[in-house]
Amino acid sequence: MRIDIGQAVLQENAKVAAELRAMLAARGILSVNLIGSPGSGKTAILERTLARLRDTPLRVAVLTGDIQTDADAQRLSRYGFEARQITTAGACHLDARMVLRAMDGWDLDQIDLLLIENVGNLVCPTSYDLGEAAKIVVLSVTEGEEKPLKYPGIFFRSALMLLSKCDLLPYVPFDPELAIRNARTIHPEIDVVRVSAINGEGFDEWMEWLLARRKTS
Numbered sequence: 001m002r003i004d005i006g007q008a009v010l011q012e013n014a015k016v017a018a019e020l021r022a023m024l025a026a027r028g029i030l031s032v033n034l035i036g037s038p039g040s041g042k043t044a045i046l047e048r049t050l051a052r053l054r055d056t057p058l059r060v061a062v063l064t065g066d067i068q069t070d071a072d073a074q075r076l077s078r079y080g081f082e083a084r085q086i087t088t089a090g091a092c093h094l095d096a097r098m099v100l101r102a103m104d105g106w107d108l109d110q111i112d113l114l115l116i117e118n119v120g121n122l123v124c125p126t127s128y129d130l131g132e133a134a135k136i137v138v139l140s141v142t143e144g145e146e147k148p149l150k151y152p153g154i155f156f157r158s159a160l161m162l163l164s165k166c167d168l169l170p171y172v173p174f175d176p177e178l179a180i181r182n183a184r185t186i187h188p189e190i191d192v193v194r195v196s197a198i199n200g201e202g203f204d205e206w207m208e209w210l211l212a213r214r215k216t217s
């Protein structure tokens with residue numbers, strides 16, 4: 001008998017993710033899962049997002065995944081919200097059980113929005129449902145316009161592409177229109193917001209996108 005371990009792992013993850021999704025839905029918590037290459041700017045986006053969310057009544061919690069170190073959780077805990085690190089000790093993605101475990105002890109009735117930063121990787125996190133309402137792919141302008149074509153899975157599954165580091169556009173040979181066309185070749189309905197965590201470009205639009213999701217989820 002041939003046992004497909006990969007499939008079994010994904011099926012088990014799907015079960016836990018379904019539990020997680022039901023748990024979050026029962027409490028009206030919106031959860032989003034940010035996925036992108038190492039250094040694409042996920043934590044920087046979340047830092048600026050948390051700074052903006054301080055001006056809203058929303059109660060936010062953040063989970064951030066890395067193979068080693070709690071450096072990102074330290075950065076994210078400066079904004080007055082709960083932030084916890086998940087260190088995967090080698091795994092190139094978060095899974096639903098890691099998320100469930102990391103939430104242990106949180107009073108879910110005190111949370112409106114759960115922001116999850118996945119391990120920096122454009123491939124492995126794609127197949128792992130974390131019970132989120134939406135996956136968001138972060139592509140920075142230093143990575144090349146062809147990335148959506150080379151790594152189609154994550155672009156196909158994401159509701160939104162955050163095109164990050166747009167402040168660098170004058171200095172790098174990157175055509176944002178082509179990158180967006182490529183993303184929409186893979187996923188015609190994908191939303192796109194151009195952002196810069198350095199100068200705040202696009203953050204009004206990104207916050208609007210996020211808060212609109214909360215109303216509809």
Ligand SMILES: Nc1nc2c(ncn2[C@@H]2O[C@H](COP(=O)(O)OP(=O)(O)OP(=O)(O)O)[C@@H](O)[C@H]2O)c(=O)[nH]1
Pocket residue numbers: 036037038039040041042043044045066072119120121164165166167168195196197198199
């Ligand atoms: N110019 C510019 N640099 C940025 C921007 N966002 C992030 N950076 C820089 O890019 C580098 C990586 O940013 P991070 O936010 O740590 O990236 P990350 O995706 O969280 O990285 P991992 O968690 O390791 O996958 C840092 O040196 C940031 O200062 C941006 O909008 N513009």
Ligand SMILES: [Mg+2]
Pocket residue numbers: 042043044072117
């Ligand atoms: Mg990070």
